[in-house]
Amino acid sequence: ARQSWLPVRWRVQAVVNLLASARPAGCGLAVAMRIETCYVCSGPCYPGHGITFARNDAKLFRFCRGKCHKTFKNKLNPRKLKWTKAFRRAAGKEMAMDTSFDFERQRNRPVKYDRDLMKKTVRAMERVQAIKSAREQRFWDKRMEKNADVAKERDLAEVRQGLDLLVSPLVQQDVQKVAQRVAQRVKEKA
Numbered sequence: 001a002r003q004s005w006l007p008v009r010w011r012v013q014a015v016v017n018l019l020a021s022a023r024p025a026g027c028g029l030a031v032a033m034r035i036e037t038c039y040v041c042s043g044p045c046y047p048g049h050g051i052t053f054a055r056n057d058a059k060l061f062r063f064c065r066g067k068c069h070k071t072f073k074n075k076l077n078p079r080k081l082k083w084t085k086a087f088r089r090a091a092g093k094e095m096a097m098d099t100s101f102d103f104e105r106q107r108n109r110p111v112k113y114d115r116d117l118m119k120k121t122v123r124a125m126e127r128v129q130a131i132k133s134a135r136e137q138r139f140w141d142k143r144m145e146k147n148a149d150v151a152k153e154r155d156l157a158e159v160r161q162g163l164d165l166l167v168s169p170l171v172q173q174d175v176q177k178v179a180q181r182v183a184q185r186v187k188e189k190a
Contacts, residue, residue, distance in 0.1 A: 040068035040078045042085035095139050098132070 036045040039061045051069045053061040063069040071081065078086040088094040111117070159166070 036062045038062060038064040038068050040071050040081075040084060043068075093143070095136060098135060 033047040035047070037043070038045050038050070040063060043064045045062045045064045050065060051063045053063070053069070053072070055061065061072060063072060071078070078084040079090045081087055085094065
């Protein structure tokens with residue numbers, strides 16, 4: 001009777017919370033939260049974070065932060081923004097097509113819990129992650145091969161430009177010997 005001034009929704013939520021707290025700790029309904037991807041930058045949108053925009057045709061656009069939401073409102077193309085994953089894939093900086101991406105797709109079909117199946121699934125996920133990281137490393141190495149040649153040319157040009165500043169150790173020893181001889185001659189004359 002005391003809570004009659006609260007909206008109905010809040011009262012229902014309070015009852016649900018009360019029932020959930022009265023339940024024993026071991027028997028509870030575990031709800032798995034889905035991590036969505038940002039429409040602009042393809043980053044993760046965790047539950048309770050970011051902004052969701054529902055268009056008139058009921059299509060949902062999820063944004064991880066205000067920067068992505070503002071980009072969408074300004075009608076900017078994510079493939080032309082250098083900080084997005086779409087740009088990196090379009091420019092060839094990240095892998096765009098790979099069979100390991102098929103494992104990350106959403107699957108909405110419920111599966112009955114089976115311990116052996118879960119064990120196999122976890123092992124398969126670890127193996128897929130290892131394969132994916134190895135492929136990404138090979139892709140990165142192949143992409144960076146050109147940079148090694150460019151860096152070597154840049155270093156050689158810098159050495160050529162400042163070659164007069166570099167003196168070999170043998171020349172330095174000769175200069176020191178000459179300086180010592182001059183110092184001895186000065187002492188002998190004095």
